[in-house]
Amino acid sequence: MRVVLISPYPDITAFGVRAISSFLRQNGVATRLVFLPDPLGDALTDQPERYPARILDALADLCRDADLVGISLMTNYMDNAVQITRSLRARLMVPVLWGGVHPTIRPRECLDTADMVCVGDGEEAILDVCLALETGGPVTGIANIWSKGPDGVVAENPVRPLTTDLDALPPPDWSHEEHYIWDDRAGGIVALTPAITERFLAGGTVSKMLGRVGYQTMTGRGCPHRCAYCVNDAIKSLYGAKGYLRWRSVSHVMDELAEARRIMPFIGYVWISDDAFFARPLEEIRDFCKAWKERVALPFTCLGSPATITREKMDALVDAGMIYLQMGVQTGSPRIQELFNRKAMGNDKMLAAMRIINSYKDRLLPPSYDFILDTPYETVKDRLDSIRFIARIPKPFRLQPFSLVLYPGTKLAAMAVADGYLTDERSQVYTKSYTMRRPDYGNFLILLAKGGRFPSGLLAFCARDGVAKVFGSKLFRPFWELAFAVAGPAKRLVKRLLGRR
Template sequence: MSVALISLYHYDNFAMRLLFSYLKKHNIPVYYIAFKRMKQKATKTLKNDYVEMHDFHDQVTEEDIITLLRQIDNINPSLIGIGFKSSHLQLAKDLTARIKERCKAPVVWGGDHPTIAPETCIEHTDIVCVGEGFDALRELAGNIINGRPYDKINNLWVNKNGNIIRNPSRPLINDLDVLPFASYTSENKIYIDEGRVQEDKNIDYFGFGFTDAPRIVFYQTMTSFACPMHCSFCINSLQHDKFRRRSVANVIEELKQAKNNNPNLRWIFFWDNIFAVNKNWCLEFSEEYKRKIDLPFFTYSHPLCSDMEILVPLRKAGWTITVMGIQSGSYNLRKTLYARNETNEKILEAVRNMAGLRKVKSHKPYFNIYYDYVKNNPLEGKKDLAESLDLFLKFPKGFVFQAFNLSFFPNYPITKHFLQNGYISEKDIEGNVKTSANNWITTFDEKKEYRGFLRRHEYYYLLFSLAQYTLFPNFLIRIIERKKLFINRLGILYRLCRLFRFLELTLSIPKYRWAWDMFMLIPFRLKIKHRTLLRYS
């Protein structure tokens, strides 16, 4: 009697590995099946970075499905859980149908998409978990294993022969220290790709290393749940869950175990929505992390959480990479459409603080700063784009600019706004399309003819890209914009960007240090044996 948890296109899946540990802690036998690995391919972006990867999902083959079904047969679980995002809705439907043909165990869906769109999910499965699944799944598994009814468990919607039972939500777990650490061992882990079980080839999301001990080089975790912000394009705009955080002692203990279990551990990635929240917590963390862990780490940042009294200690502790969402340089558009409250003045203060961290001595001599931008929003007009360019031209040079296509997820506030005003239809929503899976990271396509607002957006995207390069003076960008140079010859402007990107990377010593560190993450014998010499292998 056991539970099988299936993750789609996400070998690393932190949430399901945490759920795996939680069930195991409560003496419920559990298996983790990672079905299909997210791949990377080389893409000619304009990022001021050596890494030019584009994530994509290759096709599921019949051999993949047969392999999955055979593993389920071998496990013979009492309950099967499938966790997935909106772009994998159709795959979840197909797999559930195939599983139900040969297995009597009930199937429960969970994760981002079932949480935001339970009404459209419950008709395709037996059970949907809405929100956090720790105690709901523990109770569900226990009831099934012990032959008790499970139709009155909070957080679960149950499809009882077409009769939908919508149980209420249960209180959140406030003390996150009661949760075990996510499982990154090989125990009861199965990885499926290329039509077979991938024995000893559990390559992580980054493509540089592996997901399980003792070969982890990038250790991934979270210190907090939820987010203090509620941007209209984010799942936190729907849930409004209370921001909760583990104690510093609990986080450090996890990382100490990770170091002990992985002799080649090189980096820590914190996937918290925003890390620099709560000054006292961050100061305590910085001191303990530097003293007991002392590895470079990554976090997400936010313009409204950029107090130098917090940022400097984090940098001294080993903070080396950050991503901050700018999304648009138009305050009005950010405020009214994206539900973001930071002013342009606050953004400038934040990015200048970030640039200042490069002067702070830390584990690594470089500090990589990535700024995100939402691209191809039809409501972002010429004035908004001009304001955005003006903002980026005030940023200290040397950052990495990366743009992401606007995606519409079910029931998000921004999705409702676009639907109500006729800008999109149901067919444009994730689950019906896969923008967030295969066309999320965006770049210029020389072979494509851009018309209308897309031409204007691509023009400014190229100008934004030029703004990141130290060698390209801002006054020339302003001249190009003012005189509308190359607006009908976008290909020339694109090649200009590629030229200065090449020069920037060729002449930048910190970039070489960064590239060398990435190349040296794992031993050469493992690079050759497991084909991880290149990230997209």
Template sequence: MARVALIKLFTGLNLAPAQLSGELLRAGHKSKIIYFKNYEDHLVGEAGNYEVADFSGRLYSIDGRELIWNCYKPFSDTEYELLINELRDFAPDVIGFSLYSGIIKESAQVTRKLREHFDVPIIWGGAGPTLEPELCIPHADLVCINEGEEVIVDLANRVDAGLPWDDIEGTWVKAADGTIIKHKNRPNIPLNNIAIPDWKRGNYVHINADQVKRGRFPQNLGREYPIMTQRGCPFSCSFCIESRYQEMFGKKDSLRRRSVDVVLEELRWAKQFLDIETILFYDDVFTVNPQWLREFLPRYKEEIGLPFWCYTYPTTHNVELLKSLKAAGCISITMGVQSGSERILRDYYNRPTKMTRVIEAGREIVEAGLTGFFDLITSNEFDREEDLRATFEFLLEFPKELKCVAFGEMISFPTYSYSLMSEQN
């Protein structure tokens, strides 16, 4: 049995540590999940008092305040000490970091600190290392490219058996002499085989504000159970990581959905063992594959019966589908709109959609009796006055019942096709 510590810098939804921990436990290993530090939003005028992660941005709240998101207070000596003590108690054989591109420098900082105390392999995985392994491998011993379920178990098995771990498919490895070994990617994993994620409170530690809290999720993981029935997306928006994954690993077969039986098995487990009240389906677009939904929704209502939330897309639902979601327990739904300008949607976002259809899709949400939310990106650099006017006109026509909780500006993550357009602009 290997002991694997999974570190997630900053709070926020992250299914990966729970999933990887579930895989490790199922394979007979031991794991501990440590959330280190909180993200905070602060008014623009106050953000200078904080550190700000890369690829952060401005958020315009509905009451007109301008906020900077992904701020944090610097890592204190006490917080480092708490982290090191937690790890010492656990005595890890492997340490894993789950990260995106915005926190490479912070992850490097914590990794450096941990190397002073622990002589074990350190693996980085997640969206950041997958998109920019060359920036990550200088800091880690291994970088996991793409999905990590099989990689983390393979690594734990080898460490446990005292075998070399420098030839694991789906990783880049830094050899002792500093040479980088780039192994071939693994194919996307079959989702029906993934483990039930580890949401047992006893395996969680949360360190922030010079305090350690054990057996407690970070505050944003309360009585709501997050789950994905699918990975991938049928669309390829230029500003979204899904389009980048499709370019890197192939679009064909990238959209995978777990079987109805497997999803319900996980939800039955969650309902029985966790104190949950609501299900959050974090599928990129839950309202695709009507045949799957026809099988799933009645069984969900009968076997789980908890209220739920999910995402939709303007062209993937109709009012009948939305009514069947509501009948199964859906109480609210979020639809991506992103711009009221067809020019921006078509020429820059790669999501050509007629605004008449977006408005109709909003009305269908209201007609179905669901509480609706919508996402809108503001402040993109390609907007002309005519685009801003189009968005303004769109908002006047869009049903007022749908709410937008905040307006965020466009953030260009490295290597996305939107970012390449932005660089050329």
């Protein structure tokens, strides 16, 4: 059996296909990974045809000896998966299985194109598909796998229980054996070498910011929270919240890093991308830090939620080499916090976490606080509440403002459909980038505050009711539209003039 696994993401970390590849290899199935980084990067536009014909031809050549092709996709990569699948179907006779977040949430829609989809975690499910294909058995009764027969009837199957022991799963496949990538510099799809990996990883936002090449890992799966705009909530509903949050043991993570550094000695820092790394219990964090200092001793970054950041955890992590962290704030409006199901992470809690973080400012890079903009339920007051909250954040900091994308399966998306705010999923979700912020006064203030250098007093003044009424009025709208239109190109021009990419 040979399975070709394809990732369309701009970031070649792609844990999904790497996790599956390792698991299949461990179980005697040969795999080939093909990375087709989306040429649009994170700046999406409505452009269904992403890959040129010569790349699709080369991809078909790599799939010619495959018994199964697997494609991983998030919602914004649906067009990529459709284009790849259709082109393979036109060139070869190979079954195509889709997996990842989007097929998990929208299996029926995905079956309009794919032969099979995997709902939820995929390791054991895809192995069962391989066994069925190998023995000529049916794929219609495999847990987690949905398929569509020639008569158009969909065979739905429930999910199997989650793997609770993550140590039973091998670490993601970074072996570079039978790995390929579309690298335009090399003129097409080429064998992926550590040198190419280095170049791709070095291009990541945080890598560029830190001036070091980052390697991402996940020390667990799941999140303790259930934010209304987040896909985690939908996945928890699929499996039941109990047992959803799972951790790998400290030694399992350290072994992965030792092997990754052997293959990729250029790794300059580790980016722990667990949804909520700080949710690990204090004792585990202390064990983790001890092992980190002994076995890894590289700088690292991670994500924390305001509900889980404590001084004790910060002490241990900073001492072990944490240099930067990211925390979700999302809004400073108590009303929107309630809508987001984040009441437990209200302004006082967030400020308390920010003060703790700030007390390490001499040893940390400015932390990043994520904000969600353009929530349709926000009133002017809600938005001004957020800006006033930003004016209270202890400096230094950075903001990461994301325009809300109402991903399918989330509570907020369902509400927005019912309330008439979400009417065209293609433009509002599938092809929407978080960078498409509404060009108005409120968002302009947030962009001004983004670097953490804008004077807080002046920001609070700009967010006063009277001031916002004038500058946020219809009269000024064309001005903000113009400001947003020129801001991006102007920033890029300045960077180019300064010789930075």
